[in-house]
Structure formats: structure tokens, C-alpha cells
Amino acid sequence: MKTLIPREQLEQVARRFRLLGDPVRLEILNLLHVRGEMTVQDLVAATGQSQANVSKHLRLLREAGLVARRQEGPYAYYRINDPMLAALCVLVCSQVPEATAL
Template sequence: MASQLIPEELLERVAQRFKTLSEPIRLQLLNQMMVTSDEMSVMQLVEETGQQQANVSKHLTLMAREGILVRRKEGQKVYYRINDPSIHGICTLVCGRLQQEVDSNLELVEKS
């Protein structure tokens, strides 16, 4: 049946993609790059996120391996940017939904 929303062959990959997005620091990094809408060096991202350099580097390397980011080396610096155009929409959808949930809960609290 080709009418599957998630084709059997993609199941593992889809899960993997979500797993990659399931870490706050990685979302922070992606968020920075989306807001900047440009490539950013590791150091810039370290500063923006306040995380350890080694840690940031690990997460960037991981996301690059997953195909979410691309890496460009220039001199001693390495620039990363988002390679997956769907990331923006995905995050927008999830955030929209979660914001709704938060708002509904607030409403409930206020009503009580």
C-alpha cells in the first residue's frame, strides 16, 4: 500500500530525523541559524548558546552527518548552515501546536 503516510522503508529514517531534533541544544543551534538565515561559525554559535565549544562541535558534526547542516571550511574557521529546507516548517508547526497547548492550559488555570 503506497497510501501510507510514512512509508515502511522510511520509518527508521524518519525516527532518526526526529531523534536528531530532540535535543534542546541542537534546536538552539538550528534556531540561531534560522534567525540569522546565514551560515555561522562554530565560535559564533558557542557564544550565542553559551555552551562548551567541544559540545557545540559535537552536535554540529552530528547534524551535518545527518544531512541537516552543511559544513564549509574557510581558513581555520568552519561555517555551518542549514541544508534541510524542511526544518523551518517542521519547527514552526511544532511550536505553533505547543504554544496552543500552553495557551489552553493557561485558560484552564484562569478559569479555576
């Protein structure tokens, strides 16, 4: 039997999808998924974004529980914290056709 999802849970899901609706955050998550744990500096170099911008996105992802952080000396290392996140991204990305060059 199918049951309705409670409104509060739907609101949490909507917040999570809003977080995933930003291309920079998706790029960060993709890098963490493929390369594993990375520092802010690694992510800045890989994305071409400013340190302030990468840090802002990482803060939002960490507050939502999607990524985890560990401090080692002066470096903060980030990793994906939600194993379902990678599966969700693979599922959605497999349904989107690859971009073709113009």
C-alpha cells in the first residue's frame, strides 16, 4: 500500500534538491566522488572558482550533512558524507544527454 510522505519530510527533500541545483556545488560533489577527499585548495584549483566561493558552497553542503570535514593542521579535508548522494547523482546524470560541441 502506498502512503503519503509527511509534509515535513517533503520540505527536507526540497531543501536538499535546492542545494543540488547549483552547478558549482554539483562540480564540487562530482570531484569529491571521483577523487575522494580533497582540501579547499585542491577544489579551488580543480574548479577555477575563488576560495571564498568554494568555501561558501562547502559550508552549505556541510551544514546539510552532504559532506564531512576533518581538520589536519592548517588544512581542511572534505569528503562526501552521504553514500546515497553518489547514487542519486549517477542516476540523474545517466538520464541527461551529454553536451555536444557547437
